[in-house]
Amino acid sequence: MATPVYSETRTTPQRGRPRDASRDDALRQAALEVMAEVGYRALTMDAVAARARAGKATIYRRWESKLDLVIDTCTQLAQQNLAEPDTGSLAGDLREFLAAFAAFLSGPSGKAAQALVGELPHEPELASAFRETFLTTQRDVLRGILERADGRGELRPDAPRGMAVEIAGAALIYRLMLTGDPLDVPFVDRVVEQVLLPLVAKGQ
Amino acid sequence: MATPVYSETRTTPQRGRPRDASRDDALRQAALEVMAEVGYRALTMDAVAARARAGKATIYRRWESKLDLVIDTCTQLAQQNLAEPDTGSLAGDLREFLAAFAAFLSGPSGKAAQALVGELPHEPELASAFRETFLTTQRDVLRGILERADGRGELRPDAPRGMAVEIAGAALIYRLMLTGDPLDVPFVDRVVEQVLLPLVAKGQ
Structure with missing residues (x-):
């Protein structure tokens, strides 16, 4: 059996970072x-x-x-927790992703994000890193959901995609950080049914 | 000329709080x-x-x-800066109020609000006071705008009013505190045209 290159139990120091x-x-x-x-x-x-x-x-x-x-x-957490859903429908993808995002925000990651937010104005490097990991990742997932929905013919041609993506993130963050109202599945369902689908889906 | 009851120049101490x-x-x-x-x-x-x-x-x-x-x-600032508009139309009222709210948030009040937000989880008294002043005031103004619009017959009967009010506040706060994108009149116009009017106004 090959010895692992990086191991917690190695006794000789190695160059570079350990990778356990x-x-x-x-x-x-x-x-x-x-x-x-x-x-x-x-x-x-x-x-x-x-x-x-x-x-x-x-x-x-x-x-x-x-x-x-x-x-x-932040980067690792975003990668591990903000996965692209693929349920085959716009409503299903939005629900699955936003419910997962709401659950992620309701745990220690949300508390950490909230603690960071007050410090962003004074910490420009932290601010750009936070935006590039946490914000960009969830925005990219939402954009992907809308693109796939468009490919299936589910979107209105004039759908305000950028605004829908921004509002979806805003709705969850506002509950988490400002109002303190529950960030749960019923709320996610209301955001999808009352806001996102009416704004972007065909035949609404 | 009557001597003011409360004055910066009074020489004898008074009971209670000064009111200059x-x-x-x-x-x-x-x-x-x-x-x-x-x-x-x-x-x-x-x-x-x-x-x-x-x-x-x-x-x-x-x-x-x-x-x-x-x-x-917080109470005084909210009272002084979050006034009810009365332009006679839903679109006008939303634009006027949200532009004023965006300008308010773009100044020192927004910076202070952002600094407070990270501390709300650890400061329950501050959190409830912040919600009762800052959040409740802007929510009440938005509710009033929708009610007057309903009185003029401008709202759809099934308009999701609570959600529209929440999304309006969320959209502005998210830009201010998270994305750092401009919180300006063109953005307010997009929120009104692409989100709020389509969600609540008749004939959209």
Whole structure:
């Protein structure tokens, strides 16, 4: 059996970053939890290390700075949680994706995102990274849903696609961060039935 | 000429809070600016006093705590800036109100609101006060706009009013706090033309 190139148990130091995926995931999870509790500005590598029961050196071998760690955490979370649905219908795809997105936002990721948002004006690098990972990923999924619906002939020719994509994200984020009203499946259904389908679907 | 009951120049102390309105406004303005810069948690009465070139005792005579000061600041700002429009048409009222709301959010009030939002999960008293002032006021104005439009026969009978009100607020807040895209009159016009009128107006 071949020895894994990267392994938690290796005894000789290696050049570059270790790649133990589950260890990295545990560190990112710790970063997410600390961020949800104290925000970005107050997050320290020490606190993340303590939460993950890891040495600070372990973290610094993998990420150069807390910005690097936070950006990588956001990127991974977006990739893992904002998957493209493919139910075969516009209504089905919108429901499936927005319900998954609402569930994602209702957990620690949503709390972390909320903690970050207040700091974006003072942290330009964080702001652009947050937009490029979290926002762009969900927007791209929504655009893909509308494109596939168009390919099936489900969209009105004059459908305001860009606005529909923006409103879908806005509706969920506003509940999460401002009103505090439930971000649940009944709400997602209302957004789809009362707003998105009437705006973009044929024959509405 | 009658001596004003409350005056900045009075020499004898009075029971209760002083009511010099322009002085109070200057203190609230200072609170708003400090909040926009450092958020709620890091705001101190000392910093507000220094910004307003006032004594800390002056602030404490008027507001018992920083929570009291911040809530009063939000309430006054909402009352002064979120006025009901009355242009005589649904489209006109929506445009006028949302353009004013967008301008309000684009200034220091928007920055302060953004700084507060990240702290709402950890500050339940602040959260309920923020919702009761800032959110309720703009929602009530939007509800009033739809009600008057209904009185003039401009609304569809099945118009999803609650959802339209929520989406209008969400669209503006999402730009302000998340995407960073311009919160300007062309955007407001698109929200009105592409989203709100199609959802609620007759004959769309």
